[in-house]
Amino acid sequence: MINCCKVPFETIYLHHGWGSTCCPNWYDAYDKRTDYTQEPQDVWRGAVIESHRREVASGDYSLCQRCPLVADEGMKAPIRGDWEHGPKYVHIADSMTCNLHCWSCRAGRCLSDPLADSESAERFLRRFLEHYRTTIEEVTLLNSGEVFASQRHVRLLNEFDWGTIGIGIITNATLIERKWATVQKIHGSIQRFIVSLDASNEETYSKVRLGGSWDAAVRGMELIRDLGRPLVLHYVISDKNVRDIARFADWAQRWAPERVELIPLARTYARDDWADRDVFRSGHSLNHILQTELATATTIPGVRLLS
Numbered sequence: 001m002i003n004c005c006k007v008p009f010e011t012i013y014l015h016h017g018w019g020s021t022c023c024p025n026w027y028d029a030y031d032k033r034t035d036y037t038q039e040p041q042d043v044w045r046g047a048v049i050e051s052h053r054r055e056v057a058s059g060d061y062s063l064c065q066r067c068p069l070v071a072d073e074g075m076k077a078p079i080r081g082d083w084e085h086g087p088k089y090v091h092i093a094d095s096m097t098c099n100l101h102c103w104s105c106r107a108g109r110c111l112s113d114p115l116a117d118s119e120s121a122e123r124f125l126r127r128f129l130e131h132y133r134t135t136i137e138e139v140t141l142l143n144s145g146e147v148f149a150s151q152r153h154v155r156l157l158n159e160f161d162w163g164t165i166g167i168g169i170i171t172n173a174t175l176i177e178r179k180w181a182t183v184q185k186i187h188g189s190i191q192r193f194i195v196s197l198d199a200s201n202e203e204t205y206s207k208v209r210l211g212g213s214w215d216a217a218v219r220g221m222e223l224i225r226d227l228g229r230p231l232v233l234h235y236v237i238s239d240k241n242v243r244d245i246a247r248f249a250d251w252a253q254r255w256a257p258e259r260v261e262l263i264p265l266a267r268t269y270a271r272d273d274w275a276d277r278d279v280f281r282s283g284h285s286l287n288h289i290l291q292t293e294l295a296t297a298t299t300i301p302g303v304r305l306l307s
Ligand code: SF4
Pocket: 005, 006, 007, 008, 021, 022, 023, 026, 027, 056, 061, 063, 064, 067, 068, 069, 070
């Protein structure tokens, strides 16, 4: 039995009625169709996903070339049969609803995602979680929007019987202070926070987190820090915040993060017309500043570049 990437054998991302075992920004093997009538097994054991598992198990990573984990030996393990019973980790990525409209993520505002906010979407999600509740260890919300901006996801947090399932929250931190009291039921179930901030000061923040309030984000960070759960901070690097990387890495320490992950723009929803914004591009006029900033930032323990 060879060691191979364990992600496809442990993890499922749930999108608009379809699933992918890895982040779709990072690989090219998923069956993208909107079908909220699919059975949970048809998603977890879908033909495209099964084929990707077979490839990875045989050491073939040809579909994974954009993935930062492809060279991470720590993610590799011998695969045993228990994955057939269901996923350990579920990432809910089925709604674009967000109170912000960062240009690095979307072209405009999405205060409500009609497809995702439908009753059939809600039924599909609950059916999936119910079906695999004995294998699931942790559910993470929300990979494609802001959980506290989505009425459906706040309702899910409050109404689903989570039992021993842990919850991870991905958030921009701007709404949590206002919404925290409304999700009392899951306070004890939250196991981690992942917060994307992309700035260490209001001026930079206003250039990258469109529609966001710096003061609200800082108040949200204070609440998260006081909860004392494991925290990962994300910083997507572009021409707008490249001069703030080292300052951010230093400033971030006040929130006591487990890790600070510096993420090249090309690892997100990169578009062809972003060439001027991607400072990692060879020949970019700000590339030398990037190198200096990264050299300083990554000397701080826990700060790493997702390359
Ligand atoms: S290397 Fe990345 S894309 Fe490939 S199977 Fe692992 S997590 Fe998925």
